Amino acid sequence: MMITSIWTNPGGDGTVASDLRQQVFCRELGLPESLAWDAIDPYAYHLVLMMGDVPVAAGRITYGGKGTAKLSRICVLKKYRRQGIGDGLVKILDYKASQLGMPWSQVDAAPELEPFYRRLGYAPAGEATEQWGYILTPMKKETNDGSGENCAHQCAGAQGKG
Numbered sequence: 001m002m003i004t005s006i007w008t009n010p011g012g013d014g015t016v017a018s019d020l021r022q023q024v025f026c027r028e029l030g031l032p033e034s035l036a037w038d039a040i041d042p043y044a045y046h047l048v049l050m051m052g053d054v055p056v057a058a059g060r061i062t063y064g065g066k067g068t069a070k071l072s073r074i075c076v077l078k079k080y081r082r083q084g085i086g087d088g089l090v091k092i093l094d095y096k097a098s099q100l101g102m103p104w105s106q107v108d109a110a111p112e113l114e115p116f117y118r119r120l121g122y123a124p125a126g127e128a129t130e131q132w133g134y135i136l137t138p139m140k141k142e143t144n145d146g147s148g149e150n151c152a153h154q155c156a157g158a159q160g161k162g
Contacts, residue, residue: 001052003085005092008046017046017073020058024075031132035073045096049089056080057089061097068104069097069143090120091144098143105143108136 008014018037025035040062049057057076064070071093076086090107097105106125109117114124117139125140 003088004050006048006050010043010045014041014046016048016055017058017060020048020055020077021073021075023077028078047089047093047096049085051080057085059089059093061093061100064106067102068106068140069100069102071097071105071107074107086116087120094144095146098145102143104140106138106140109139110134110136114139
């Protein structure tokens with residue numbers, strides 16, 4: 001089945017993304033309701049991946065500091081994990097960040113997700129912090145602008161920047 005996407009620009013209706021986050025973060029993981037929708041969401045770009053007519057994954061892009069896009073609220077419904085959907089979601093968010101003029105993208109990774117983000121080219125970039133009972137490590141990488149110059153971990157055969 002084909003995967004399609006829905007982008008919501010800042011100020012748009014992020015209901016589908018919020019519903020997915022509610023399912024994953026709040027119901028499945030028992031985290032606070034604020035993870036479903038917060039004060040930053042009206043200013044964020046939201047991406048939802050659809051499998052047919054079913055929303056299966058979501059993430060957002062916010063400003064993470066000078067030249068840095070923060071990718072956050074990344075989630076995939078349990079039934080659809082380990083199928084490459086999360087990889088695709090992060091890669092698309094990262095590419096969009098490059099198109100928005102951000103040379104860097106950052107995520108805050110729980111310990112069990114650090115190998116996933118390392119595989120996508122992210123490296124630890126600062127002190128870990130505690131949020132919602134998780135120790136989160138900031139991880140950062142150059143955004144992938146599609147040129148092949150800075151996507152060594154995302155583009156087969158690419159050399160990437162050193």
